[in-house]
Amino acid sequence: MRIAVGGLMHESNTFSGTATGLDDFRAGSLADGADLLPVWRDAHHEVGGFLEGVSRFGLEAVPTTMAWATPGGPVEDSVLDEVVTRIIDALRRAPVDGLLLALHGAMVTPGHPDADGEVLRRLRAAIGADRPIVASLDYHANVSPAMARHADALVGYQTYPHVDQRERGLIAARVVASAVRGESRPVTEVASPPLIINLLGQETDREPMRSLLGMARQAERRPGMISVSLMAGFPYADVPEMGPSVIAVADGDRGLARAVADELAARMWEIRHELDVRRPEAAEAVRRAIASDRSPVVLVDLGDNIGGGTPGDGTLLLSELIRQGARDAVVVIHDPEAVAEARAIGPGARFERPVGGRGGAEYGGPVSVSGVVRSLHEGTWVEEQARHGGRRLNDQGPTAVVELPGPILLVLNTLRTPPFSLGQLTSLGIDAASRSILVAKAAVAYKAAYGPIAGEIIEVDTPGLTAIDPRRFSYLRIRRPMFPIDPDA
Numbered sequence: 001m002r003i004a005v006g007g008l009m010h011e012s013n014t015f016s017g018t019a020t021g022l023d024d025f026r027a028g029s030l031a032d033g034a035d036l037l038p039v040w041r042d043a044h045h046e047v048g049g050f051l052e053g054v055s056r057f058g059l060e061a062v063p064t065t066m067a068w069a070t071p072g073g074p075v076e077d078s079v080l081d082e083v084v085t086r087i088i089d090a091l092r093r094a095p096v097d098g099l100l101l102a103l104h105g106a107m108v109t110p111g112h113p114d115a116d117g118e119v120l121r122r123l124r125a126a127i128g129a130d131r132p133i134v135a136s137l138d139y140h141a142n143v144s145p146a147m148a149r150h151a152d153a154l155v156g157y158q159t160y161p162h163v164d165q166r167e168r169g170l171i172a173a174r175v176v177a178s179a180v181r182g183e184s185r186p187v188t189e190v191a192s193p194p195l196i197i198n199l200l201g202q203e204t205d206r207e208p209m210r211s212l213l214g215m216a217r218q219a220e221r222r223p224g225m226i227s228v229s230l231m232a233g234f235p236y237a238d239v240p241e242m243g244p245s246v247i248a249v250a251d252g253d254r255g256l257a258r259a260v261a262d263e264l265a266a267r268m269w270e271i272r273h274e275l276d277v278r279r280p281e282a283a284e285a286v287r288r289a290i291a292s293d294r295s296p297v298v299l300v301d302l303g304d305n306i307g308g309g310t311p312g313d314g315t316l317l318l319s320e321l322i323r324q325g326a327r328d329a330v331v332v333i334h335d336p337e338a339v340a341e342a343r344a345i346g347p348g349a350r351f352e353r354p355v356g357g358r359g360g361a362e363y364g365g366p367v368s369v370s371g372v373v374r375s376l377h378e379g380t381w382v383e384e385q386a387r388h389g390g391r392r393l394n395d396q397g398p399t400a401v402v403e404l405p406g407p408i409l410l411v412l413n414t415l416r417t418p419p420f421s422l423g424q425l426t427s428l429g430i431d432a433a434s435r436s437i438l439v440a441k442a443a444v445a446y447k448a449a450y451g452p453i454a455g456e457i458i459e460v461d462t463p464g465l466t467a468i469d470p471r472r473f474s475y476l477r478i479r480r481p482m483f484p485i486d487p488d489a
Contacts, residue, residue, distance in 0.1 A: 001180050003173075004091055004127075005050045006036075006064035007102025008083045008119055011140060013236040013309030014108055015465050015473065016073035022082060027395075027415060028069040032086060036066040045390030046136040046157075049169020050100040056170075057177035059097075064090035066102065070416050071309040074108045075115065084119055088126045098132045098180045099123065100172055105141020105156070106234035113239040113477065117146030124150040132179035132186070134172045137247075138162070139202070140234040143190050144241040152179060153186040153249045156229030158213055160204045161388035161420075161448035175226060175249070186226055189257035191265035192245040193272075195483040196470045199305070199443035200459060201275035202232035208271045215267060216246070219260045224253050228260060230268075235470050236308055242478045244268060276484050278461070279468060285460040286320040289437050294455030295328075296433065301441045303464030304363060306334075307388070307418035308443065310465045311359025315367040317439050317460065318356065321408060322367070328436035329408045330425065336414040342373045342400035349373050351402050355412065362463040371404035379413060381427035388420045388445035401428050409435075419446045422453070443468070 010020060022030070031039050040047040047066055054061040065086040069075075091099075101123065107115040116137075124133060132152040137143065139157040147154060155172040157164055178184040200206075204213055213230055220228040229247040246264040250257035268275075279302065280288070289297040304314030312334035321329050333356040342351055351373050354366035379399040383392055397414030404410055409430060417424060419440045425432045432438055433453040440446040443459075443466065451457075461468055470485055481489035 001097040002060045002062050002094065003054050003176060004062045004064050004096040004099045005047065005054065006087045007047060007066045008080070009068045009102055009104040010075050010107040011071035011104050011138065011234060011309060012074045012106060012108035013071060013465050014074055014238045015236055016309050018073035020069055020072045020075045022079050024069040024072065025067045025079060030067045032065045033063050033090065036063050039393065040066060043390050043392045044166045044386040046102050046165045046169030046172065049166040050173050053170040053173020057173060059177055062094050062096050071307055073309065074110060077109045077111045080109050080112065080115055080119065084122050087123065091126055098176045099127055100176055101133060101135040103135050103137055105137035105143060105147070106237050108237055108239060114144045114146055114241055117144045117150065120147055120150035132176055134176040136168055136172050137231065139232055141231050142233050142237055142239060142241040142243065143192065143231055143245040143247060145190065148188040148190045151188065153188055153227065154229065154247045155227055156231050156247060158204065158229065160202055160232065161445045162390070163386045163388065163448050165390040171227060184226065185252040186249050187252060187254045187257055188247060188249050189254060189261045190245050190247050191261035192243055193265045193269040194479055194481060194489055195243060195269065195272045196235050196485065197232050197244050197275045198235065198277055198468050198470060200277040200279070200468060203444045208274045212264070212268060215264060219264065222260070224250050224256050225260065226251055230264060236466055238475050238477050240477055240479060243482065272483050277468070279459045281461050282316045282320045285458045286317065286324050286326065289458055290324055290326055292456050295436045296438050296454060297436065297456045297458060298450050298454045299437060299439045300443065300457065300459040301439055301462050302443055302460055302468045303462030303466055304441045305443045305466035306416050306441050307445050308466035310441070311363065312416040312441055313356040313359050314363035314441065314462065314464060315356040316364040316462050319364055319367045321437065326408065326437055327406045329406060329439070330411065330430060330432065330435050331408065331439045332411040332413065332419065332424070332441065334416045335412050338412045339398055339400050339414050342402060342412060343376055343398065345373060347373050347375055355410065369402070369404055369410065371402045371410065374401045374403045375429060376400050377428050381423035383421040383423050387448050394421060394423060396424060399428060418442060420449060422449045
């Protein structure tokens, strides 16, 4: 039996004024057929799990197309059309018995607020009603009824940072293998309570999310259950499906799946106040970091969380570190123009110019710096460990390291790159563990890499496209009322 493997993954921040085009996917990963194997087969990613599982369960994998891009603004409709057409063409060239599909679950295009549901709709029409589709979803998926309707089963990550992606891909492969052999008939139900969980409340090692996930694991051991996925949702997508959900997959018993989904969703609603997390603002956070005797202190720039689709050029924490006289700090800023100037003048040259802050006034505006170009790099590295996102081959583009007084090491890159791997710094000759302060433009995903070396972590309530407090945003298309923006929900 033959199982098609492919995917289209993007986390779309609808508050961003930028668009994500095909070139952004080419810069991330866009591979067809056998070309996707060297990129994803050995990765700590669900596609790697798909491929391993298909082989383990005695099936044959048929690679189609896999597309992934760094989170950003909504994806252009033409990209969805292009990638889905490539997958459908591959299905027509090589008939298959089932499909394993890697989706994010929070992709948005101008024409399709529920873009993942649209992808599944088109692929269901192409493959037919009698062949199973099992799709993986990111933990931050905004799960829609259409996704559950067009897929036989949905399997979501259950860790944040996402370090279980390959494992969840293996589970998805097991589900499709059982279905194509007629050993099971997966049916999927989704329950979505009316609340928004901010990204800190979503962390799976924190209470109460840890206990909620424990309930999910207990529920999927009930007779007749195949899989239960507790999804936290992506709060930076202003779409009707935005919010957390519970996905319950049962073997032919839709009533059982509905009961399990409703039970866990009700519990999530009961503890909603515990999921509403608050943190200090920039000046106070930097003061605490400088005073700390537990280095390195990781300052988490929540409002400029690149993994949530921000510009990655916010300067609020950089300017506070300079203003307060911080020492031995490292800050990464996305600024292609500054990199070009550093490369033009070369290592050892004096570097004086404004950097960052072009993503919007809320990010702090450009900051004038004066320092020395310490080193230049191509910006690539290989991550061998399981890290959030599951990527093995990484590229932050041509990169410059500028040493400012303090010293503060300012890393300037040309490709927006979330801090999911310490390789982003160690590949530049920076020993992250020996520094006093590290700035991570993230929310929780960085922890798989930075957590083991952190002496202290201070999460900072900075403004921006990924501000931690949903009350900072003007939602126009989500369901209402929604807690906590509607306190009486």
